[in-house]
Each structure stands twice: as structure tokens, then as C-alpha cells.
Amino acid sequence: MSVLVFIETENNTLKRNAAEVASYGVALATLLNTSCKAIVFHATNPETLGQFGIKEVTLVSDAPTHFDAHAYAEIVAEHAQKNEFSQVVVSSSADAKYLAPILAVKLQAAYVPNVVNLPQSTTPLSYKRAAFTNKAFAYSEVLAANSVIGVSNNSFGVVEKNERCAVVPSSSASPSTKLEQLSIEKVTGIATIADADVVVSGGRGLKGPENWHLVEALADVLGAATACSKPVSDMGWRSHDEHVGQTGKPVSTNLYIAIGISGAIQHLAGVNSSKVKVVINNDPEAPFFKAADYGVVGDAFEVVPKLTQKLKEFKA
Amino acid sequence: MNILVCISHVPDTTSKINFTESDTKFDTTGVQFIINPNDEFGLTRAIWFKEKIGAQVHVIHVGTSAADPTLRKCLAIGADKAYRIDAPATDGSAVANELAAFAKDHAYDLIIAGRESIDYNGAMVPGMLSALLDMPFVPNCVGLTIDNGMATAEREIDGGREQLKAHLPIVIGAQKGLVEESDLRIPNMRGIMQARQKPFEVVPSQGAEAKTKDVSFEKPAPKAAVKLIPADDIDQLIELLHKEAKVI
Numbered sequence: 001m002s003v004l005v006f007i008e009t010e011n012n013t014l015k016r017n018a019a020e021v022a023s024y025g026v027a028l029a030t031l032l033n034t035s036c037k038a039i040v041f042h043a044t045n046p047e048t049l050g051q052f053g054i055k056e057v058t059l060v061s062d063a064p065t066h067f068d069a070h071a072y073a074e075i076v077a078e079h080a081q082k083n084e085f086s087q088v089v090v091s092s093s094a095d096a097k098y099l100a101p102i103l104a105v106k107l108q109a110a111y112v113p114n115v116v117n118l119p120q121s122t123t124p125l126s127y128k129r130a131a132f133t134n135k136a137f138a139y140s141e142v143l144a145a146n147s148v149i150g151v152s153n154n155s156f157g158v159v160e161k162n163e164r165c166a167v168v169p170s171s172s173a174s175p176s177t178k179l180e181q182l183s184i185e186k187v188t189g190i191a192t193i194a195d196a197d198v199v200v201s202g203g204r205g206l207k208g209p210e211n212w213h214l215v216e217a218l219a220d221v222l223g224a225a226t227a228c229s230k231p232v233s234d235m236g237w238r239s240h241d242e243h244v245g246q247t248g249k250p251v252s253t254n255l256y257i258a259i260g261i262s263g264a265i266q267h268l269a270g271v272n273s274s275k276v277k278v279v280i281n282n283d284p285e286a287p288f289f290k291a292a293d294y295g296v297v298g299d300a301f302e303v304v305p306k307l308t309q310k311l312k313e314f315k316a
Numbered sequence: 317m318n319i320l321v322c323i324s325h326v327p328d329t330t331s332k333i334n335f336t337e338s339d340t341k342f343d344t345t346g347v348q349f350i351i352n353p354n355d356e357f358g359l360t361r362a363i364w365f366k367e368k369i370g371a372q373v374h375v376i377h378v379g380t381s382a383a384d385p386t387l388r389k390c391l392a393i394g395a396d397k398a399y400r401i402d403a404p405a406t407d408g409s410a411v412a413n414e415l416a417a418f419a420k421d422h423a424y425d426l427i428i429a430g431r432e433s434i435d436y437n438g439a440m441v442p443g444m445l446s447a448l449l450d451m452p453f454v455p456n457c458v459g460l461t462i463d464n465g466m467a468t469a470e471r472e473i474d475g476g477r478e479q480l481k482a483h484l485p486i487v488i489g490a491q492k493g494l495v496e497e498s499d500l501r502i503p504n505m506r507g508i509m510q511a512r513q514k515p516f517e518v519v520p521s522q523g524a525e526a527k528t529k530d531v532s533f534e535k536p537a538p539k540a541a542v543k544l545i546p547a548d549d550i551d552q553l554i555e556l557l558h559k560e561a562k563v564i
């Protein structure tokens with residue numbers, strides 16, 4: 001019953017979330033008294049997984065160079081079956097959530113998504129996972145022999161181990177693709193909501209798109225991704241892919257700064273699993289203050305530039 | 317074109333989430349149920365296809381009769397026929413297997429499910445269904461056009477978008493962006509009356525088995541009170557974020 005970790009890449013280097021899923025896989029294997037290996041596609045630095053305790057990684061080079069969930073799932077499933085991996089660990093990124101259900105069917109495995117911790121018990125395996133858009137947790141028992149575990153972003157953390165990691169090239173043949181990729185547009189060089197350590201988010205309290213330079217300047221000093229509430233994207237002040245919350249993107253970051261956002265239940269549901277929440281709002285009664293760790297009651301147009309300026313000085 | 321839209325029946329987004337029977341069951345007392353928002357975006361696009369290029373739109377739900385009003389609402393906003401597979405929706409895998417068994421016997425060109433349900437948030441059903449039916453799958457779908465048996469779909473990815481193309485039949489995971497919020501339909505009197513005449517079939521379960529079981533639930537620990545920092549003392553905020561929260 002050994003553990004296999006699926007590692008994602010970005011421009012052929014390991015994605016940031018590799019550290020957390022590798023750490024999780026290694027800890028799960030220790031708990032289950034077994035070993036943990038990894039599999040990665042087209043990476044130039046797979047050996048760096050040793051840093052998180054992975055001692056062997058399979059490097060697949062004969063596969064589509066862009067992420068292709070169907071083809072990748074087929075290769076990972078074949079590899080897992082051949083080498084008797086019973087537990088496959090993946091992240092909670094958009095790509096991992098694409099791959100995991102397909103992989104689970106191929107392995108006849110249970111899929112347990114949004115897992116926030118190591119299993120509560122090992123016989124039967126039982127996982128704590130986020131449900132009801134972070135309004136609750138479920139304890140899910142695995143009824144199948146194999147499982148695919150989706151680790152919630154920023155839940156388990158990173159454990160440094162500094163092992164030596166051997167890279168084993170894979171010899172599997174590339175499966176045919178079901179979907180032709182026509183094009184891909186992706187921002188480069190700036191943090192995305194899924195990957196960023198810090199997210200700065202703006203709401204209707206910012207009055208209009210022309211004021212977003214305040215959000216962007218603050219995000220810039222923090223190396224943060226920018227986000228917004230639903231009405232802001234509905235009104236076209238910001239593009240849809242910045243919409244966070246229950247019906248938008250989930251945010252599970254270390255620091256979430258909400259500016260001029262009231263904290264409606266649907267907004268909170270999507271951002272609540274962020275570790276530290278800072279709220280800037282001129283209404284002391286705004287519901288967001290009840291869900292925040294730190295709050296500033298004040299006018300965003302005064303507080304935000306001041307915060308940006310002070311942070312610049314702090315970082316200098 | 318034949319379209320199947322998979323409908324999940326979920327607590328309204330404003331619902332307070334509570335549990336009963338020693339935290340083993342979701343407490344439905346006072347909870348209003350709605351069409352899962354992501355499914356509704358998908359259904360709205362299906363009805364758009366019906367009106368623009370012609371299609372038969374079927375909706376399907378796996379679960380108990382508690383969801384019948386939700387399925388009637390789907391008929392009232394334009395679906396042609398509703399099916400309910402009479403099986404407890406024990407987990408995403410069981411639901412996907414029930415749906416796959418049904419879809420194998422019907423020739424659908426397009427199967428739409430929501431990106432994820434807002435109750436269990438598994439994002440499991442559409443992907444599993446595609447794998448069981450061996451069809452291409454586009455999750456987080458924010459654009460879909462169909463021309464001559466070819467689908468061109470747009471998938472939202474972390475930090476961007478990807479355009480994909482495939483021959484029908486395909487499965488998509490719908491979300492906002494596939495249609496706009498303002499495109500969503502509210503059932504009118506005529507729609508509600510017509511819905512009563514539309515076919516509604518209860519299909520026996522195939523007995524698909526679950527692969528996971530939710531044994532209990534827990535609510536997040538109550539949050540400590542917010543620390544308020546005076547607006548004229550931003551230095552204090554930075555100090556707290558650095559030394560106490562250790563996030564900067």
C-alpha cells in the first residue's frame with residue numbers, strides 16, 4: 001500500500017504546491033508504514049523533491065508537453081498499477097482537480113478531495129476534509145482499497161527533509177489525446193490566486209474600476225495576487241477570473257486582505273480557509289469583521305495608500 | 317442535438333450549516349434548497365443551444381423525491397424532460413456510476429454537470445462520468461460553442477484560459493462565465509404551467525456502490541475576536557502581521 005505523489009510543473013519546473021503535496025505524501029507513507037515516491041511530467045529539476053523527503057521520482061518525458069488530464073491520468077494510472085501504489089496524492093489546483101476524478105475511475109479508487117489533514121485513523125482510512133464551501137468539515141471513510149487524496153492548499157504545510165532523490169526516466173508510451181489544445185493564455189510573472197501567498201481583494205466599497213490602482217499597488221509590494229467580490233466582476237470592473245467566493249474561485253492563502261468588501265456569507269465561504277484575514281472597511285458593523293483576524297475601520301482611500309507606503313518602507 | 321444536464325439539489329447559499337444525530341447528518345430544518353448554481357449556469361447554456369440551434373434538453377438528478385421541486389423548476393425554465401434516478405446520493409462515485417449507466421443507454425451529444433456542487437464540493441461527478449463513458453471532459457468551462465459535431469470549449473485555469481476542441485460527445489463542468497449571471501432565468505407562470513405537462517420519469521437505481529462514507533461532520537472552531545487597529549496607526553498593523561501572524 002505505498003504512496004505515489006503526482007507533482008505538477010509550470011514552465012517545466014516544479015510548481016510551488018509540489019512542496020506541500022510531497023510533504024503530505026511522505027508523512028502519509030510514514031503513518032501507513034510504507035514508502036512514498038513521486039511522478040512528474042517534463043520537469044527539469046525533479047531531484048529537488050529530495051528536499052521534502054521524496055527519495056525517488058519517475059520522470060515522464062513521452063507525453064503531451066501541455067497538461068492533458070486524460071493522457072496524464074492514463075500514464076499515472078498505469079504507473080500506479082504496475083508498481084502497486086494504492087494511495088495517490090494530488091494537490092487542489094485546477095489541473096489536479098481535473099486529473100483526480102479521471103484517475104480515480106481508472107484505478108477504481110475512492111477520491112477524497114479537499115483533505116485538510118493526515119488520516120484520523122488508518123483502519124479504516126478516514127480523512128478530514130472541507131465541505132459546504134468551508135462552512136463545515138466532513139470525516140470521510142474510504143471504502144475502497146485504493147484512494148486518490150486531494151490535499152487542500154496551504155492546509156498541511158511544508159516539511160523539509162533534505163533527502164537525496166533519484167530520478168528514474170519512465171518508458172511509458174504516450175497515449176492518444178481526447179482533446180486538441182487550440183491555444184492557451186496565461187499570465188506570467190505575476191502571482192495567481194491559486195498560487196499566491198498573499199491575496200489582496202477589492203469590493204464594491206472601492207467605488208469603481210478607476211480606483212483599482214490602490215489594490216494593485218498594495219498587491220505589488222506584497223507580491224500578491226489581486227481578487228474581487230462577485231458584484232465587482234458582474235459589473236465588469238474586473239475580469240471574471242478575479243471573482244472569489246462560493247461561486248467564484250476558492251482562496252486558501254496565508255494572508256487575505258479584503259478592502260471595501262462587506263463579508264456576505266457567499267464571499268466568506270470561499271475565502272474563509274485563508275490563514276490570516278485583514279479587513280479594511282469604513283463600516284464598523286460590516287459582517288466581515290466577525291470573520292477577520294485584524295481589522296481597520298476606516299476609509300479605504302486613506303488607509304490603503306498609507307498601508308502600501310508603510311509596507312514599502314518595511315520591506316526596504 | 318441531445319443534451320443531458322446533471323442537476324444537484326443543494327442548500328441555498330445563505331443557509332446556516334448545522335448537523336443532527338450526533339453530528340452525523342446534515343440538518344435540513346429550515347433550509348431552502350436550490351439548483352446548484354454551477355448546474356444552473358450549465359442548464360442555461362443548454363437552453364440557449366435549444367433556442368439557437370435546436371436541441372432536446374433533459375435534466376437528471378440522482379437522489380430522493382426531495383429534489384422533485386428542483387427538477388420541476390428546471391422544466392419550468394426550459395428543459396424538456398426530467399429524470400430522477402431513485403438512489404441515495406451516497407458519494408460522488410456512486411452518483412457518477414448511476415449517471416453513466418443511464419447515459420450509456422441514451423445517445424447524448426453533450427453532457428453538462430456543474431463544476432462542483434456547493435454542498436460537498438467534490439468536483440467529482442463530471443470528471444468521473446467522462447472517464448466512465450470514455451468521453452473528453454472540459455472542467456471549469458467558461459465558453460462552449462458547437463459547430464458540425466465539433467465542440468470548442470474554454471477552460472479556466474490558474475492564471476488564464478485554455479481553448480480546447482473535441483468531437484462530440486463530450487462532458488463539461490459548467491460554471492459562471494459559460495453564461496452571465498444576467499442570463500439566468502426565473503420561471504414565469506407559463507413555464508410553470510407547461511412544466512406540469514412535461515415528462516418526468518423516475519428511473520430505478522443500478523445499485524452503484526459508494527467508495528467513501530461521510531461518518532461525521534464538524535463545524536469550524538469559533539473564531540477569536542478581531543483585533544482592531546486604529547486607522548491612524550498602520551505601523552501597528554504591520555508589526556502584528558510581521559511578529560504575531562508572521563505572514564509578512
Ligand SMILES: Cc1cc2nc3c(=O)[nH]c(=O)nc-3n(C[C@H](O)[C@H](O)[C@H](O)COP(=O)(O)OP(=O)(O)OC[C@H]3O[C@@H](n4cnc5c(N)ncnc54)[C@H](O)[C@@H]3O)c2cc1C
Binds near residue numbers: 228232244262265
Ligand atoms: C447565489 C449567490 C452566490 C454568490 N456568490 C458570491 C461569491 O462567490 N463571491 C462574492 O463575493 N459574492 C457572492 N455573492 C454576493 C454576495 O451576497 C454579496 O452581494 C457580495 O459579496 C457583496 O460584495 P461587496 O462586499 O463587494 O459589496 P457590498 O456588500 O456592497 O459591500 C461593500 C462594502 O464596502 C464598504 N465601503 C464602502 N465605501 C468604503 C470606503 N470608502 N472604504 C472602506 N470600505 C468602504 C461598505 O461598508 C461595505 O461593507 C453571491 C450571492 C448569491 C445570491
